[in-house]
Amino acid sequence: MTGQSTDYLGTKERIQEGGKFKELLDKALAVDAKDFALLHLRGRFAHSVASLSWIERKAAAVFYSEPPTATFEEALEDFLAAYEIKPDWIENLLFISRIYHAKGDKVNAKKFLSKLLALTPNDESEREMQHEAKKLLSKC
Known part of the structure; x- marks a missing residue:
């Protein structure tokens, strides 16, 4: 969902990689909830998901019974948490x-x-x- 590695992937692959990425972020933040880089990355993930077009959301629904969801508010919360640290x-x-x-x-x-x-x-x-x-x- 975020980063240069997903820039050249199709929608299906981006969504799949995004799900893996979010899972890894959540695990890492469970270990260190004050890691500013992880908070920023989770904010970027939320920002990317919130920015999905209507067609990308429909594609996600095809690949996942429950596609990833996020809001700009969630992204902002993570960015502000990272800001407090750095x-x-x-x-x-x-x-x-x-x-x-x-x-x-x-x-x-x-x-x-x-x-x-x-x-x-x-x-x-x-x-x-x-x-x-x-x-x-x-x-x-």
Whole structure:
């Protein structure tokens, strides 16, 4: 469901891999509920599931008697939990900002975008995230 390894898979394979991924995340978080990276990944999983199109949801229902479900609120909870542990993580701040922006909560979107933009990027990927954050901030 998340990550580059699923980018080139078909819907059926993405859904199957997503189910395995979520199961492993839940097991790992049962061992260490304060692992910020695991919380972020679970948030990404929830974000991906919540973002499924209508047709992808129908496909999931074909492959699973009970397809995975998640909401943007669940994703936000995990991203915010990761933020409490590691507040200076640019990628996590961007996901938080995206959700607040999508919900129409411009105050919180601006708050987290400002935090993100105040940080120094460590690599090209983080510079690209900051570039996206600037575009998103201009829409708030």
